[in-house]
Amino acid sequence: MDFEPISELPLTASNLDRATAKRRDPIWLEGLKDDPTTRFIATKDGNAFYRNGEQNALLFFTLDEVKSAGISSAESIFLGMSDTSPFFSLNLTDDNTEDGIANFGEFIDLRKSAPLLSPLEGEIATLVKAIHHWRENHIFCGRCGAPNLPHEGGNILKCSDEECGRLHFPRTDAAVIVVVEWGDKCLLGRQRQWPNRMFSCLAGFVDPGETIENTVRREVLEETGVKVGEVRYMASQPWPFPASLMLGFRAKALSDEINIDPEEIDEARWFSRGEIKEAFLRGDLTLPGRISISRWLLEGWFNEGEEGELSAIEATKKR
Ligand SMILES: [Zn+2]
Structure with a gap:
């Protein structure tokens, strides 16, 4: 399986020395x-x-x-x-x-x-x-209920109760996001609260005690009924809306029959690159925003095909 990332992913720079010591x-x-x-x-x-x-x-x-x-x-x-x-x-x-x-x-x-x-x-x-x-x-200590105080410049909190004194570290919620492939098509879903016509990669939070590869398989199966075999990690992106770390994957489906869980998503569909291009140009399809790893994963997949680059197609649409 040959998956090539295509461009810089926004919000992933590491120019800051956090000066931990x-x-x-x-x-x-x-x-x-x-x-x-x-x-x-x-x-x-x-x-x-x-x-x-x-x-x-x-x-x-x-x-x-x-x-x-x-x-x-x-x-x-x-x-x-x-x-x-x-x-x-x-x-x-x-x-x-x-x-x-x-x-x-x-x-x-x-x-x-x-x-x-x-x-x-x-x-x-x-x-x-x-x-x-x-x-x-995290105003209060989760163990004893006393107020927390900033520690080490403020990116750690320390319980103000002397006996407790527990250190609290920033919480980051791990979530997977995935482009699932079946032949020359990819699986996209939409949630009810999203803007009209918007489709995006499937995503979900990692459960305690679960590998991230198994989260991919579980989430795709739960939301769409599609079984996933091979999964490959691509990149991560901090997503502070409010506290996620998005772990981006590409994966191969083992079957193409869709059976959605309406509690989880509104709709899921297989899209070929040609269908995405046509629907996108017609204005019948809205894709995730350019800063998101969802868009980055989707572009990586799309640009491997014969329909050109997704960003160039978007530029012609705006002209
Ligand atoms: Zn405490």
Whole structure:
């Protein structure tokens, strides 16, 4: 089986040194905040703050700018370091004034901003979104119920009860997503809550005690009744909406008879590349967004055929 990935997958860069060892030193961390090369990213409800203008670029504040904007008291999380700068996020709440920064730009959801970000910006915006959601949902210790406190720069939480003192690490929910093939066709499904005419790869969360290969087989069988044989892991993508790590696969079906579980999905169909191209150009088929691993997997499969490149077909449609 010859599966070739075709292009860079968004939100998967690794330009940030998370400084796992150094961040254990609180004196080093405090010193970093006064470092003139340090940059601060303002966030609210997990959304980062972007500069006004044609290009939505993350706005990196200096310490002086943070102070004069009146947001230096917001809770900070140490994100890591690039070649040139350490980065902290400043999480604004309703207690903080936004007046000092309001003229510069706005808070934007990552789903909207992602296609326009550089790899480093995408990595930072993904990290702050994921950490924020986890912190918001782990205010209290799950063992003893005492409040949790930030630890090691904020990407660990520690129970404030001295006897308990349990460390809590960020939660990431593993989920598989798969292009299933039968001959020259692939299996796509749609969920009821999706926009009209949208089809995408099948996906589902990994159960405790389950291998990810078996999750692929179980999810496809549960949702569509299709048995899957060979599965191959392709790539992963952090997907902080709110807390997933998507594990992308391609797989070979052992049969093509579809028998959907209406509790799980609305519809599932086999599509040839030609059918996808025609339906897509007619406007009868909506595909997953360009930043998603679902689209990346689908493009990888589609572009191996004789119908051209999916992105080029999309470009002709927009013209
Ligand atoms: Zn505790």
